[in-house]
Amino acid sequence: MLTGDRAAAWERRLYLAAHPVAYPLLRGIARRGPAVRVPGVGVVVNDAAAARAVLMDGETFRKDGPGSPAELWTPVLGPSVLLNMEGDAHRALRRRLADLFTPSYAAALCSRVLSAPLERLADRLARGAAVDLVDASRVMAGAVIGEVIGLDARDEAAYRALFERGERIVSMISLRTRRLSPPQVARARAVLDPLGDIAAASYAAGDETTVMGRMRALGLSPDEARGAAGAFFLTGTETVATLLPRLIALLADSGQLGRVAADPGGLLDRAVEEAMRAATPTPVMLRSVHRPAAVAGVAVRPGDRVLIATHNCCRALGPFDLDRPHPPELRRLWFGAGPHFCIGYPLAMAEIRLVARTLLAATPLRITRRAAARDVLIPTYRHLAVRSEGSAP
Template sequence: MRALARTDPGSRWESRLIRSAHPVVARVVDVAVSRRGVVRVPGVGVLVADPRSARRVLTDTDAFAKNGPGSSGALWTPVLGDRVLLNMEGDDHRGLRHTLADLFSPRVVREVCDAAARPIVAGAAARLRVGEEVDVVRLAREVSAAVIGAVVGLDPETPPSVLLEASDAIESMVTWRTRTFDDAAAQRARAALAVVQDAAESAHAAASSATVMGRLAERGAALDDARSLAAALFLTGTGTVSSALPRIVGQLADAGLLEPRAATACRLDDVVAEGLRMTTPSLATLRRVVRPTEIDGVRLRADERVVVLLWWATRRDGGFEPGRPATGDLRHLWFGAGSHFCLGAPLALAELQAMTGMLLELAGEHGLVVTSRRAARRVLVPRYAELTVRCPAANRARARAGSGAGATGARSAGRAA
């Protein structure tokens, strides 16, 4: 296993983001997993940072579960109840996933994402084309809120800040030490989630094929399923997508891929895939040991807590290299694996492709530079607090155009005189 610190600029910034978000935990984990990929840490659980072992934990549902004490499902059960994608297992889980599968096909989510994200992305592109700075963090947060709002059926006139404030409120309630919510905390979390769950309830009642929740109703899915799905998508999709885009842009800048010739040569799918491998916004996921088992020479006891360290598991030799496929156990590991593989992955990809595609297009035309960036401190999902970009060539092109127009006007005035 390799230490957290890396030598290339992109990896150093990633390490800085992780340590700014979790100053103590990041260092403890890095030391713990620096020599072997599976290690027991008293009071924390069994840490898994090796991609092969991580995939084994995520796919072996006979030995590892997402519900019960110490699991991530247990965290949300007091808030959302027992029947949520985040804490379900077995036949019920498979049945609900089957019901939802084609509602999150690449074609469907592209339609939803295009309608919700296009005006925001186009506005950012227009500002960059006239030489203004754009904060990519703000862009990503607004797009992720708009897209999730469209999925759950939120009134399009609702300001993105409403969803973002709810997301921030819930994130602030969770730390690495949080095992479950007490009654007071669960009540606060339910209050924050009300904005998306109430929207989902209204969309489900309308049963319109124009919304995802309406289509769910058309299939006979229960109202509780719609409300829990809306909450699950909101909890897992808002913070991660808004974290990923600025980090991908930072990786592109540090690799010199925002210069015109380099940006033109980039394939969008490769950039997003490698960007997600490099950033892996969901740092970790939890499982409970169902029965005694062994993994990588470490004996696990029933009901022991397993912390699958996804960000650490997706590290590999070399920095940010679009076009170098992540194969084998590493393939798509940033979205998880097995029966709980991220249902919203196509939606996240559509959002990231819409935003990254716009930025790469402008970089290919004019070049983009990162003018400032700052890591967010003590947050659950590691991210930038700010990352601004600008097209210097756009300013120069405008200046030349203005100069040319002025000269033409002067010549015309001279001829008229």
């Protein structure tokens, strides 16, 4: 099998393991045009330019109506967490949070928090041990998000436990989920409320070297800061933890791992962006229509649900290719666009860069075993073990 074919085959395997019914349907809808009305689903958008136009128009296509993310997250996180807001209130909160994760602050935070876990990872690779990148990525993601919410945790077991708390909530959701049932909301609140208490205590302490202290200094109310912490917890772990193993697998399967390792300063960010396009860590996005409009020629009316098939938009460019430029309409679409572009983007990139550089420094790497995860929201590996071929005997 050619290297490019191997990369595409494994990515397809991950999606089919995660969504054995929904994924073939999603890909089938992609062949029906840039936008198509699907009974029981809504208007599905398969074209990057049309998707970006929807995301940029926050007055027509909103996150706070029927079939939108608000129906899913408001019962769990409360009414004011960016994920479920629009209009003046959203713009005001977004302005106050604009300086929370500057690139320099995000890089410094990740460097400090990940120093010890990355040192242990590098040591294991240097000794020739097989390392499960799924587990390692969960540890890293748990460490960073623990720092964000103010959790006093300093060992890998605590980081894993924190990641697993978020996983218990995300596992309730599928591509077909519109809202959580009352028992599911109760289970989610049982996970989040103790973490919210920790975040609230960090906020009350007012230490501006902490993320929660920075929120207080930026003018967020206690409820807003607590809600933001919950939103960061839910959205800031799975994306990074699932992307890192897939990034290394895509580079290895496409024969590009050594090339990026030889020039991480010039190629790593490009590799990360292309891996995110191919993997699409946010397979779909939802919006609710608030006034009559059209999406790629399909008329929509108030109350309609718009499902942006981000994966279809991204896959239209072709399989993973480190040398393929991204057209403007596709640029970082997996992080959103317009008023809801992911505010945690600098933090995610800082974390991915640090972990990836540690792995690249251990090349040549060989994948020794892997398996796809089943019944998960974001397609990922159940395990992906690598060993450094250049390690000391």
